Amino acid sequence: xxxxxxxxxxxxxxxxxxxxxxxxxxxxxxxxxxxxxxxxxxxxxxxxxxxxxxxxxxxxxxxxxxxxxxxxxxxxxxxxxxxxxxxxxxxxxxxxxxxxxxxxxxxxxxxxxxxxxxxxxxxxxxxxxxxxxxxxxxxxxxxxxxxxxxxxxxxxxxxxxxxxxxxxxxxxxxxxxxxxxxxxxxxxxxxxxxxxxxxxxxxxxxxxxxxxxxxxxxxxxxxxxxxxxxxxxxxxxxxxxxxxxxxxxxxxxxxxxxxxxxxxxxxxxxxxxxxxxxxxxxxxxxxxxxxxxxxxxxxx
Amino acid sequence: xxxxxxxxxxxxxxxxxxxxxxxxxxxxxxxxxxxxxxxxxxxxxxxxxxxxxxxxxxxxxxxxxxxxxxxxxxxxxxxxxxxxxxxxxxxxxxxxxxxxxxxxxxxxxxxxxxxxxxxxxxxxxxxxxxxxxxxxxxxxxxxxxxxxxxxxxxxxxxxxxxxxxxxxxxxxxxxxxxxxxxxxxxxxxxxxxxxxxxxxxxxxxxxxxxxxxxxxxxxxxxxxxxxxxxxxxxxxxxxxxxxx
Numbered sequence: 001x002x003x004x005x006x007x008x009x010x011x012x013x014x015x016x017x018x019x020x021x022x023x024x025x026x027x028x029x030x031x032x033x034x035x036x037x038x039x040x041x042x043x044x045x046x047x048x049x050x051x052x053x054x055x056x057x058x059x060x061x062x063x064x065x066x067x068x069x070x071x072x073x074x075x076x077x078x079x080x081x082x083x084x085x086x087x088x089x090x091x092x093x094x095x096x097x098x099x100x101x102x103x104x105x106x107x108x109x110x111x112x113x114x115x116x117x118x119x120x121x122x123x124x125x126x127x128x129x130x131x132x133x134x135x136x137x138x139x140x141x142x143x144x145x146x147x148x149x150x151x152x153x154x155x156x157x158x159x160x161x162x163x164x165x166x167x168x169x170x171x172x173x174x175x176x177x178x179x180x181x182x183x184x185x186x187x188x189x190x191x192x193x194x195x196x197x198x199x200x201x202x203x204x205x206x207x208x209x210x211x212x213x214x215x216x217x218x219x220x221x222x223x224x225x226x227x228x229x230x231x232x233x234x235x236x237x238x239x240x241x242x243x244x245x246x247x248x249x250x251x252x253x254x255x256x257x258x259x260x261x262x263x264x265x266x267x268x269x270x271x272x273x274x275x276x277x278x279x280x281x282x283x284x285x286x287x288x289x290x291x292x293x294x295x296x297x298x299x300x
Numbered sequence: 301x302x303x304x305x306x307x308x309x310x311x312x313x314x315x316x317x318x319x320x321x322x323x324x325x326x327x328x329x330x331x332x333x334x335x336x337x338x339x340x341x342x343x344x345x346x347x348x349x350x351x352x353x354x355x356x357x358x359x360x361x362x363x364x365x366x367x368x369x370x371x372x373x374x375x376x377x378x379x380x381x382x383x384x385x386x387x388x389x390x391x392x393x394x395x396x397x398x399x400x401x402x403x404x405x406x407x408x409x410x411x412x413x414x415x416x417x418x419x420x421x422x423x424x425x426x427x428x429x430x431x432x433x434x435x436x437x438x439x440x441x442x443x444x445x446x447x448x449x450x451x452x453x454x455x456x457x458x459x460x461x462x463x464x465x466x467x468x469x470x471x472x473x474x475x476x477x478x479x480x481x482x483x484x485x486x487x488x489x490x491x492x493x494x495x496x497x498x499x500x501x502x503x504x505x506x507x508x509x510x511x512x513x514x515x516x517x518x519x520x521x522x523x524x525x526x527x528x529x530x531x532x533x534x535x536x537x538x539x540x541x542x543x544x
Binding site (some may be wrong): 035036037040041061063064117154158159160161162163166167170173174176177178179181183184185186188189190191192198199200201202203204205206207229232235236237238242243245248249250251256258261264265267268271272274275276278279281282283285286287288289290297 | 303322327332333335336337338339343344345346348349352353354356359360361363364365366368369370376380383384387390391392394395396397398399400401403404405406407408409410411412413423425426428429430432433434435437438439440441445446449463479480483484485487543
């Protein structure tokens with residue numbers, strides 16, 4: 001389909017918005033289900049004698065389980081589209097089927113993981129499973145919907161050479177990689193260890209000593225997702241949204257030319273400069289931790 | 301000039317692109333699980349996850365560039381496809397690292413510090429003073445960010461090159477679905493070459509300035525070249541099954 005510039009930009013903006021929601025929900029799903037790297041601490045806690053009420057799924061590496069979810073959604077949607085379903089209906093049904101399958105994986109992995117910790121006396125809380133699993137499914141459903149919708153737009157409207165399931169798989173893996181790199185740091189570095197001293201990294205000696213008390217009562221995964229939704233989730237969403245937007249924006253405006261590639265590189269340079277500003281800001285705010293030894297003074 | 305058989309050239313190009321991907325993984329600063337808890341420098345995820353995640357975005361941009369040649373049916377030049385792959389991959393990794401830095405700076409509250417060098421080779425800033433007790437550094441200092449971007453460019457270009465070569469092989473046989481086969485095969489080669497360095501670097505590396513980089517890159521690159529060569533042979537073999 002040949003689109004004029006205004007329409008192309010509108011579609012790109014829609015894809016960016018969908019990706020932002022997908023990224024945010026992907027991270028929040030991994031927080032409420034406790035997946036990826038921070039889950040190593042949830043797994044470790046009972047071994048250190050800290051029993052907890054946090055969900056513990058970690059079906060596989062986050063990008064892979066997320067890619068699996070998205071590709072199931074894409075495949076079901078693709079089959080329904082070929083049966084001449086209305087696109088929105090097909091995408092919704094596809095996303096729902098994928099979310100239910102993830103829910104099945106979540107319950108079995110939670111039960112399996114906790115069962116393997118019997119010797120550490122970690123109980124399997126049925127109320128946690130009942131309350132948290134629907135939340136995992138709901139978060140995953142929205143993410144699947146957004147990613148399959150992006151794939152649909154790319155395949156049907158923009159004419160990408162890959163099919164909907166394959167595009168959904170790639171975006172699922174990318175969303176998982178971003179969620180694992182960005183939002184999980186907020187969950188693992190901050191929420192799990194709010195008992196550490198502010199303004200420094202986590203001392204290795206604190207490994208496994210996760211916070212188990214909530215603002216009221218004992219902390220569970222719903223409390224964690226409430227906290228991560230304030231920063232980690234949106235930051236992940238921004239990262240995926242920027243990725244989808246800026247990876248297509250130069251070619252949408254400047255065509256398939258070297259100028260577009262140059263603009264893409266310029267965007268990356270801007271990110272490097274912004275990161276440098278963040279680095280200066282963080283160093284001024286929290287460090288240094290040690291005094292700089294002045295060698296000439298020491299000699300004197 | 302010695303003429304190279306086109307099939308041999310295709311296999312060699314796939315081997316080179318696999319090697320590019322393997323090299324790329326060494327540049328990307330991944331700290332694994334410790335980095336997710338602000339206990340180590342780099343991005344808080346695994347090498348395979350991040351390298352594949354960024355490389356696959358590069359694959360999408362490269363494939364779209366391939367599909368939009370100067371005229372219908374005529375693909376753009378190979379360099380153009382490689383550049384598009386590199387651009388997509390760099391944009392993904394740069395935005396991921398930037399958002400990650402936002403979380404490190406304002407979510408976890410840590411200054412960025414590398415454990416492997418005393419001074420950042422780019423900014424010249426002291427690193428050891430900002431490393432908090434009981435950690436191996438945290439956050440993404442400028443050198444890690446730049447190293448990651450270079451790695452993403454190499455990975456994206458490698459992915460774009462495999463896709464370009466495979467499209468050249470498969471298009472004459474299965475014009476309609478060549479992109480699907482080439483895309484899936486590229487993804488496979490990507491994963492193979494993202495896994496090989498994981499063994500070499502032991503799951504974590506800070507980037508080009510990490511002493512581990514110089515220690516393992518030689519062995520990993522040679523391994524990757526030969527493994528990718530086998531992938532190239534398989535890619536050509538499966539094309540034989542497409543001849544009706």
